Amino acid sequence: MSIELLPSDFYGFEADLTEKEQGAVERLRAALAEMQPAVAEHWHRDEFPIDIVTPLAQTGALGFNWEETREFENSAVFRGWLALEMGRADASIGTFAGVQNGLAQGSIGVCGSPEQRAEWLPKLASGEVIGAFGLTEPDSGSDASLGLSTSCRREGDEWVLNGAKRWIGNATWSDIVIIWARDEADDQVKGFIVKNDTPGFTTTKIENKIALRMVQNADITLTDVRVPDSMRLQGANSFKDTARVLKLTRAEVAWLSIGVMTGAYEAAVNYAKERKQFGKPIGQHQLVQEMLAKSLANITASIAMCTQVSRMLDEDRQGDAHSAMAKMFVTARMREVVAWSREICGGNGIVTDYQAARYFADAEALYSYEGTFQMNALIVGRAIIGKSAFA
DSSP: OOOOOOTTOTTOGGGGSOHHHHHHHHHHHHHHHHHHHHHHHHHHHTOOOGGGHHHHHHTTTTTTTSTTTOSSOOOHHHHHHHHHHHHHHOHHHHHHHIIIIIIIHHHHHHHSOHHHHHHHHHHHHHTSSOEEEEOOBTTBSTTHHHHOOOEEEEETTEEEEEEEEEEETTTTTOSEEEEEEEETTTOOEEEEEEETTSTTEEEEEOOOOSSSTTSOOEEEEEEEEEEEGGGBOTTOOSHHHHHHHHHHHHHHHHHHHHHHHHHHHHHHHHHHHHOEETTEEGGGSHHHHHHHHHHHHHHHHHHHHHHHHHHHHHTTOOOHHHHHHHHHHHHHHHHHHHHHHHHHTGGGGGSTTSTHHHHHHHHHHHHHSSSOHHHHHHHHHHHHHSSOOOO
16 A cells, blocks of 8 residues: 655654555544634634544554454554644644543453443444543642542442542543542552443533633542442552553654644644745744744654554553653654744734644643653663652
8 A cells, every 4th residue: 555654754654554554544544634624713712523523433543453343453652653643633632532542442452341341342432432531639639649638438238439530531521431439448549430421420620721622621529429330430540450451541642742733833834935034934944844844844853653552552561661762752752843833923823823833832731731841750760770759
């Protein structure tokens, strides 16, 4: 199969995908191009374009991780390219898919029983059910392994959940949320599939965001929420099981960040070819070309790193420090690229009529979620020194 590589894929990494994988990437790319015109409008309105969920699911992009839902055997590198394409279109679309596919499905795929996998994974992959992932709390983020305060206790065949969650993407309109809570009996973290219409479960949209404005983040309050034991993730018995889910998704956030910097870079290239100053397109000026060259180098280095860390995942060689380094490095490079892209667009770089501004704003959220730069650096540092520097 002959594919048309992205100009931003300077070393042609996409050509290393299998023919089926290349076809799936092309199908997703075409679908996202059709969705693109509505993105800026919804970004301004601070709302998610719900009508894109079905066509997105029809590309297979929400179900390729799991044997119950995937169209064909595929690689972690391929799934990274899907995340890249979504980030290239819009970070909010990529974040929605990351929650739906990586965190909600991931929790069930990694920690669910065969019966739970069979019931929920196909519904999530088709978009019939929208999922969310409730780990972060108002007073607990980076220290979730120790600081988680949402509680659960067993009463007969039910569990009673109490507590609060914050920054939970998709939660205002999802059907289910994976809630992580600490068991009062053994002090271990356990996971639950909680339906949004369960009595005592309430969500409140977080307003006034400057990034990922289409993602509907929510505060969640759980007041004596009763969940049957059949909705407890049967394989989630400690925070180590939660970490198994996060290990799968951290590298995909790095891939998504490559997509964001790619989208910003491509917007800057187009602007540099069209905008004229001093009698010629600004792309012919030396300093603009330098920023574009540095941007392309960042993209290329990031794809190379993420390709290798995804290969390591397929080979069961990827450790926490490997995915942490990818997330740390790539999001920092993304920050540089979106800043240069905005700078190339000058004054027009601060208005969303020109796409660079949207990528610039959205990058800040990716830099922080799924482990901040500093926390990921400490995970890598622990691997280097052999001792933890966590407070």
